[in-house]
Amino acid sequence: MKPEIDRDRSRREILQAAAALAGGGALLSVRPAAATPEMMKDAVRAVIGEAPVKKGKVKLDLPPLVENGNSVPCTVSVESPMTAADYVKAIHIFNEKNPQPNVISVRLNPRAGRASFSTRIRLADSQTVTAIAELSDGSFWSDDIDVIVTLAACIEEPKP
Amino acid sequence: MARALIHVPATAKKGDVIEIKTLISHVMETGYRIGVTGQPIPRDIIDDFVCTYNGEEVFHAKLYPAIAANPFITFFTVATESGTLAFSWTDQHGATQVQTAAITVE
Numbered sequence: 001m002k003p004e005i006d007r008d009r010s011r012r013e014i015l016q017a018a019a020a021l022a023g024g025g026a027l028l029s030v031r032p033a034a035a036t037p038e039m040m041k042d043a044v045r046a047v048i049g050e051a052p053v054k055k056g057k058v059k060l061d062l063p064p065l066v067e068n069g070n071s072v073p074c075t076v077s078v079e080s081p082m083t084a085a086d087y088v089k090a091i092h093i094f095n096e097k098n099p100q101p102n103v104i105s106v107r108l109n110p111r112a113g114r115a116s117f118s119t120r121i122r123l124a125d126s127q128t129v130t131a132i133a134e135l136s137d138g139s140f141w142s143d144d145i146d147v148i149v150t151l152a153a154c155i156e157e158p159k160p
Numbered sequence: 161m162a163r164a165l166i167h168v169p170a171t172a173k174k175g176d177v178i179e180i181k182t183l184i185s186h187v188m189e190t191g192y193r194i195g196v197t198g199q200p201i202p203r204d205i206i207d208d209f210v211c212t213y214n215g216e217e218v219f220h221a222k223l224y225p226a227i228a229a230n231p232f233i234t235f236f237t238v239a240t241e242s243g244t245l246a247f248s249w250t251d252q253h254g255a256t257q258v259q260t261a262a263i264t265v266e
Contacts (some may be wrong), residue, residue, distance in 0.1 A: 071228040095226060099192045103226040106235075113177035113238035120228040122190070153228075154174040 037128075043101035044132065047092055048140055054134060057141040060093075060131040064146070069123040069153040075094050077116035078133045078141070082108075088115035090134040097127040098153075122153035162186050166247060168261040172239035180211065180219075181234045184249050184257070190225035206231055208250040214243040238263045 043054075061075040080088045087110045093103035103121050115133070123129070129145040167181040184206065191203025211219040214216065218237045231249075242265045248258045 001233045033169070045172050100224060100226065102224040104224060105222040107220040109218065111213065111216065111238055111240070112236055114236040117219070117221075117233060117235040119231065122226050122228050 007140070010093075011106050038056055040096050040101040040130070044092075044094055046094040047102075047105065048132060048134065051138070051140050053140040053142045055142060057135075058091075058143040060129065060143040060145050061158050062129055062145050062147050064148065066123060066147055066149045068151045069125075070151070071120045072119045072123050072147070072149075074119065074129075075116065075118040076131045076133075076143075079113075080135065082110050082113055082115055084110050085136070087112075087136045088133050091115070091117070092132045092134075093121070094130045095121075095123065095127055096154070097125040098123065103129075115136045123147060123149045124152050125149055130157045162249075162257065164247070164249070164257065164259045166259055166261050168238075168263055170262075171264045171266060174239060174241075174265050176239045177236050178239050178263075179234060179236055180245070181208075181232075182211075182247055183230060183232045185230050186228045186249075186251070188223075188225065188227055188231060192209050192225070194261065196229055207252045209233060210248050210250075211235070211237070212246045212248075213237060214241065239263065241265050 001154055055078045059077050063073060070101050076091050078088045078091065082087065088108050090107050092105045094101050095103055104119060106117055125147050126148045128146050130142055132140055132142045134140055162185045164184040169178050172178050186206050186221060187204060189201055189204040193201045193222060195201045205225055207223050209221045210217060219235045221233060223231060244260050244262055245259045246258055248256050250256045
């Protein structure tokens with residue numbers, strides 16, 4: 001009996017592996033219309049390198065429920081004295097599910113006085129938005145926020 | 161290139177942190193939309209914004225298609241001396257629009 005069970009299992013495993021391969025191949029051949037959390041991680045690594053990112057210091061302000069994803073008010077502020085010895089060098093915003101993970105990258109210096117800015121962004125879907133700040137001492141801090149989008153950007157037809 | 165609106169306080173005390181608001185009219189076409197003919201609409205975005213205070217850079221932003229149409233950006237700077245704030249927007253084709261605002265620091 002025992003050898004037979006083993007043979008069954010191995011056959012099942014082979015079938016599962018084959019299915020996984022076929023599925024993986026199909027996924028690879030079609031580029032996803034939206035970015036994935038992995039693409040966001042890659043984009044973050046491309047900008048900040050391999051440095052560790054800690055939670056805190058950064059405050060990302062977005063409405064938790066967005067009616068219109070075409071224009072979402074967004075504010076980032078970072079706790080920092082903004083002196084020549086201790087200031088925020090850069091602030092980046094990333095998203096998970098837009099076609100492209102980058103949103104904006106801002107460079108600051110002590111002349112800014114306050115490490116904060118606001119803008120309006122597009123969101124293609126309900127997703128997590130992340131802000132990462134780079135401080136003058138080389139440390140990275142982040143904040144993320146989950147937003148629900150009822151009308152997505154990028155899908156509406158332009159006026160004829 | 162386009163119409164731009166800037167709000168900078170006309171006067172400020174030395175050392176004050178002032179808020180600056182900027183808005184420029186631009187479609188910020190993402191390149192991901194399909195037009196009425198079924199062809200993708202080509203990307204057309206402003207990808208660079210810089211603010212200088214008497215020639216010294218105080219704020220620099222790199223914009224991506226996820227910035228909404230008519231980019232609106234507000235930020236802060238320290239009022240150090242009387243002079244000019246220059247704002248420049250550059251689109252992906254390299255065309256730049258510059259607008260200036262004067263500030264008096266007491």
